[in-house]
Amino acid sequence: MTALEFSNHIQLAAGSLKPVAMNLTRNADDAKDLVQETLLKALSNREKFNAGTNLKAWLYTIMRNTFINNYNKITKRSSNIDSTExxxxxxxxxxxxxxxxxxxxxxxxxxxxxxxxxxxxxxxxxxxxxxxxxxxxxxxxxxxxxxxxxxxxxxxxxxxxxxxxxxxx
Missing domain, CATH: 1.10.10.10 (Winged helix-like DNA-binding domain superfamily/Winged helix DNA-binding domain)
Incomplete structure (x- = not known):
């Protein structure tokens, strides 16, 4: 699959990501950011996608993992860890x-x-x-x-x- 074909398939699947992102984040702005970050990761990791497999499932997995990683970063930052020596x-x-x-x-x-x-x-x-x-x-x-x-x-x-x-x- 060429980069152009892959990009077209990603654009077609992008619409189905928005409701899932909204369900995860419960915030319209955060959902848009999550979709954008998911699409960016998908495009930058095109070589990891196996042609003939389910593109939407792959995108959903990227989105879920991105959401979890962002959530973990936020909770890690907000925990009370003293950063003294x-x-x-x-x-x-x-x-x-x-x-x-x-x-x-x-x-x-x-x-x-x-x-x-x-x-x-x-x-x-x-x-x-x-x-x-x-x-x-x-x-x-x-x-x-x-x-x-x-x-x-x-x-x-x-x-x-x-x-x-x-x-x-």
Missing amino acids: YLQYLNTDDSFVTVNKGTAAFVMSDIKAAIARLNEEHRTPFMMYYIGFKYLEIAEELNIPIGTVKNRIHIARKELKKMLQVYGD
Whole structure:
């Protein structure tokens, strides 16, 4: 299928996307934006469409995934995640950790010291994961492959477990 034929098929199917977008977003402006973004993604990913398959279903899938991704971004932005430096992410209110606040203070200071001793390349992804970032978000933020993110978090956990062995079992 040529680019012109594909573009014509997309234009014909575009009309059926508007009611679905309206149903998803419940807002006329957001629905228009969603349809526009769906069509843009479809045109830019033309090579991923298999000729002879259902074009509308492919477009609906793109629209649904785009809507879900946008929704997740919005809810992620609106969540209350503190963006201060790493050690401030650890809970300093020791009251819920244990009844003995003296013991909790020692434990927290040991945890903070252990995290501070981690290599920067392991500490950064570990702390981002700790505060709620997903692996993919960490990979995008740090501009490294997702496998590297998983490996660095794994190594950080292993190192922390070794450093905090006194608190084990």
